[in-house]
Amino acid sequence: MSYASSFHERPPTPPVPAFAPDRQEELPGALPLYSFSTPAMGTEFTLHLYSSSQDKARSIAGAAFEEVHRIENLLSHYRPGSELSRINREAFDHPVTTDPETFQFLDYAFAWSARSEGAFDITVGKLMKAWGFFGDTGRVPTPQELSSIRSQVGWRNVCLDPDRRTVRFLVPGIELDPGGIGKGYAVDRVVRVLQDEPVPASLISAGSSTLYAIGSPPGEVGWKVRVPVPGKPGHILSTVLLRDTSLSTANYTEKRFLDRGHLYGSIMSTETLLPIESVLQVTAVAPSATDSDALSNVLFALPTHARASLLDSLPAVSALVLTPEQETAQPEAVRWPAPIAKEDCECSTMMEED
């Protein structure tokens, strides 16, 4: 199928079925908390869980991180042996047959592209490289460089054939970069592993940008997640209690570089091929981590009116959006489940390095 048409009406369906709590009513009060971490997907994945023994916790963490590394081997555009790298290398030369999981992941990512009119787009591989965000510290490309890659960015140039399970690029030079959704997918896969174990209470974090909470710590309503004020270390905008749901944050200053006093972020406009500077931070809460990860980026990239319209259509999603204009005003909050600290909402500007 080509995504050039007919996608508008179709709501994206998460590639990992929504988590359905099926825990025994085992109160984790008497259980110790264990924490594990592993480097993966360019960040550090952390797992906190309550378990009856260290051996059991270690085995569960082993299974969880094995899944994280499996997804990294599937979706990494840094690793030449990954399935995504194979697609990037070959999909213009011929349709690439892929496995159902990869196909479904791509199908889902492009569904978000369609839903957001291209504001969210994983065909930004060349664009990210041009801006030095591929294993580099960042650089400002020349207008000529950006002009030369314009045709190589665009989700409508990718054709998925569900009958043959193939991926094909319609123009040369397309490179898929799953940065805006891959970690969320990995978190969802880990949640699936934890669901199979099962664990009474756990928090999985992909470098803090995407988290999923299972159950809650003893005596708590949920796992506390602090949403920071960008550019103000130590200042907290809101503290959310997360339970059996996910949260993701897309932040202007999370991956950035400073050039001649200007701070450049890594969330790109596929229209202008420039970093989006109209938003400082988006935090989204959604039932699936794949969703919250994608949504934090979708909402980051959409103009204000489209953002509101999209959130209206997603009643299970809540969001907190900070823009540069809101330095002294209330951030945009839609169904936000926690108090917001007004006095802290004095956000940094694009000209400041934090």
Added chain:
Amino acid sequence: MMNRRSLLQGLSLSILSATMGVSPRHGEAEDAPEVGDQPVTSADRLRIAVIGPGSRGKELIRQFLRVPGVEVVAVADVYELRFLQVNELVGKAVPAYKDYRQMLERRDIDAVVVASPPLFHAQHVIDSIQSGRPVYGEKTMGFTEEDNYNIVNAVTQSGQIYQVGHQNRYAPWFQEAIRRIHEGEIGEPTHVYAYWFRRDNWRRNVPDPNLEHLINWRLYRESSGGLLEELGSHQIDVANWIFGEQPQTVLGSTSIVLYNDGRTVGDNVQAILGYSKGRRMIFSSLTDNAFMGDQLWVYGTNGSVQLTVEDATFYGSIHHTITGSDHTDAVRRGVKTGASYNYAADDEMPYRGPGKRIDARKAEDPTLTACRSFVHCVRTKTQPVADVRVGFGSAMACTTGKNAVFEGSMKNVPQWKPPAA
């Protein structure tokens, strides 16, 4: 830089004849057709069945489904939870069997993938071959000495295609590095040091204590050869490839230093495998420190090579040798004087300089290449590179070696012998 042909080396070696024995392997496949994701027709459809869709079996399903025309039509496992996992993986309900023999009675199976624990490999491989199907069998080929010979006999007597899951044979950087080693680039290779370090208790969580041995079969001697068999077999295969033969002896050692959880295999293993002409492979595996990862070092009389899961790097000889070339210039023209300030590390210090890396940036996952190769062999009725003799070489080292490891003894490795007529 490798070309596409060398990347796909080994897709076919020889036409399978009715009298096919275990023909010589390790050759280049200069006549191998270039295959990729070409459009397929219904004639190219290949229906596979999988025995043992556990963690490795599921990974093989993923890889096989990346090959155009391949379908998964049935699975068999004694652990029913696997069936749901397979359905999710394949995206549809796959006919499932608790008894693999019933599955083999289906008439719509073109090939069988055996990914059960090694304890059952011989039974599953031989029954699948005797059902008339080509087999992709995970390593280690057999669990006992008898298993290994029985598989060899079943494969050769049937003339059937059997490919063992030693995917390093399909990694282009391994192929290129070993080709250059065989051409003498590091002199005579005399030693292979293989490391496989992890920080992992190797234990899976068990929902029901009754399932402990079913799920954690790797931890018990009656069902597992431990780290030597589960990890070392891949590296022994590489050493066999480099030395061009199977080892003659194995000296083993093991202990438990961290995971005293009832397991009967060690959480660290060391083995020294002896080859002809005094050549040695040293295998070391830890599970409490991941520093070395999975890598092999090949030491030759004139250089060294590091082989990893992503690349291969050549290093020249560190110590200069006296070449014996014509030095009469030193007398005829005299020698030059000047400042001598170049620092050189003590010659006993390990070398820390750069090497020459083989470019593998365009290489796909070797397991995918191995699966693609198997499909190609089935479609073209040709023999795979990782054939039954390759499987025998590492499997026999493991079946003997695990006993040496458990006993802390040295053992002779039974050698290849012509298959029974």
